Amino acid sequence: MQKEIFVAARKPRTESLAADLVVVGGGLAGTCAAITAARAGIKVILVQDRPVLGGNASSEVRLWVLGATSHMGNNNRWAREGGVIDEILVENLYRNPEGNAVIFDTVLLEKVTEEPNIRLLLNTSVYQVDKASEDKIEKVWAFCSQNSTQYELAAPWFCDASGDGLMAFSAGAAFRMGAESREEFGEKFAPSSEYGELLGHTIYFYTKDTGRPVRFLPPSYALQDITQIPRYKSFNVSDFGCRLWWIEYGGRLDTVHETEKIKWELWKVVYGVWNYIKNSGNFPEAENLTLEWVGNIPGKRESRRFEGEYMLRQQDIVEQKTFPDAVAYGGWSIDLHPADGVFSEKPGCNQWHGKGIYQIPFRCFYSRNISNLLLAGRIISASHVAFGSSRVMGTCAHGGQAVGMAAALAVKNNWSLMQLNEPENMQVLQQELLKTGHHIPGIKFAAKENLVNSAEISASSAFTLKELPFDGPWLELEYSAAQMLPVTAGKLTGLTLQVKAEAATALQVELRISSKPFNYTPDVTVAQKEIKLGQGEQHIHLDFDYEVDQPRYIFICLMKHDAVAVRGSEQRVTGVLTVFNKINKAVSNYGKQTPPAEIGVDEFEFWCPHRRPAGHNFGLRLDSGISLFSPENINNGLFRPTTSPNAWLPAADDVNSKLSLEWEQPQTIKEIILAFDTDYDHPMESSLMGHPEYEIPFCVQHYKLCNDKGELIREVRHNHQTINKIVLDEPVKTSRLVIEPKHPSTNVPAAIFEVQVY
Structure with a gap:
């Protein structure tokens, strides 16, 4: 029993915690x-003011996670973000292909609670x-309503990932809210x-079929006049x-301080919409x-943006500007919405895509005023226009x-931001980021301590693309439609396709490339042919007599024709795919x-892949094979296809394939990291959208x-993850490491992008 006498006032229970990094949000x-900081070996306190993790991706809001892949609706091939977010999305696919947001909550919570270096504080604001000092944060104070505890949180470094930038704002950091003029940065959009x-907030709702009639009586605050x-129709x-x-509202209000007002207006709309559907x-x-579920908090798009040493802007996205301090990338469209949202006469969004992904410099990820304040999420240093792209969750x-x-x-290392x-x-x-599978376009992994650098690399075989069997659907x-093929510099090989025509006709065929070799927008036509076809099935041979200037992807384009089909193939190969002008x-x-x-913004065509189980390659035969799948690729510093597949593939008939790393002297091995192919083209939307598989077929x-x-060091079964980090219980001394x-x-032949040995 606890019994206390009357006192004039009491203070809440206080717990003082210290760490190397406090992350707010x-x-x-x-x-x-x-997670990244904890795995790198420092102590982290993660403070979240909600009962679950994930923010807009959580079961409280239920927005799917997207980034540069953009629903497979743009020309950013193999663009899904790598590292921890890739690990999370791949795990969610494996456990939750149905897209249940509640299950996604558990995936996030498990990833955090499995890290011993993280102290998680939920429901804590x-x-x-x-x-x-004026430019340095010493500590923050937080309160948890669930356990009536006040927390005093001290650290040498702080990260504000809170969405509204509560900590950065309180610390006095310079920020912006609203749109810059065209003149400030020369942004034409x-x-x-x-x-x-400003972009507004959204509240979502879910429905359920009960199997019997259900009536709905709307609350009095529901919108009466639909x-x-x-766009009510x-x-x-x-x-x-x-x-x-697009049920969005609040862009003309203060999206920080009037969020509750915005929420009530959105509830009014949601229940009015459901009343219209049920009772009209x-x-x-x-x-x-x-109605099975209606959100209780809105998904927020925009509020404050904080000023760093550099502000990302429209031109950086459109021109794909490179930066010496690039540490991340984006690839979502520049996606701005009318401020009146659902009540606007204008379209719900105004998306303008770039021709490829773009770099984001480190100077956007910290406050230019506070010496120990890092920024993450939608509050990073970007103009309103650039924010239209960088704000999406995969990029954040x-x-x-x-x-x-x-x-x-x-x-x-006791480094300052300047250092x-x-x-x-x-x-x-x-390099430390790339080591984890994190991708930075244009930068290769090259760790000097990686023992693969000094190894002789060999394999039992290497895949050569000579044909894709004509065994798939028409x-x-x-x-x-276009078959994308990786090629090296030199004379382009000819190839044979199988087509079917309903009647004698002519088929237009084009050979295209991208104006930038690292992009996948086929905006340059280098050759055209008109192929005469007879009625029925037939093979056609294409030889474009073209000299390729450098390693890149080419596009064999069969132009739209209602009376013609091309034979597909059941064969799927890492780094080889078809795209469609759909x-x-x-x-x-x-x-x-x-x-x-x-x-x-540039004018160009979209050529995008189909989702599996569709998305078949063309059946084809090449006059001379494409040999870009050698074992040396496992040490080229690239963990995904770029201008080439960048993977070792054994021959399809090599059922006992081996990749060997051999050293002149025995090496002491403690850790092995393997990078596999989980199809970076697939967006893996985390909620609502279902997926056709638990495991990616290339993995x-x-x-x-x-x-x-020949002794077994480790055997792994049922892997589904991109990055496999094998930490051995006891170091192994060997002059050869064999991967089978x-x-x-x-x-689908096996594929390994990268091997690291330490």
């Missing part, structure tokens, strides 16, 4: 920052910042005041969850449907990883991007590691 950016300066929503019983992202008589198919998470690693290096920015130290940061040319309205892809001349699931005596991967299936 448990969305994907903060979560990935915390930071409310005060104490500073050691800077919005007019009539279009608005025609106030100009777009509502239907099939769309729910974040497919209704226009949707008899809704008779058995009930990827940047968070860079921030977490930067903090770890700063702690271990982190020194060229040699920035290279250390970049692919109708309802829109233009429409994806979800990301404003209508086959071709045709922007107004004055907004500073090696079963492999063995053996020493120079099993083909994932008869139609």
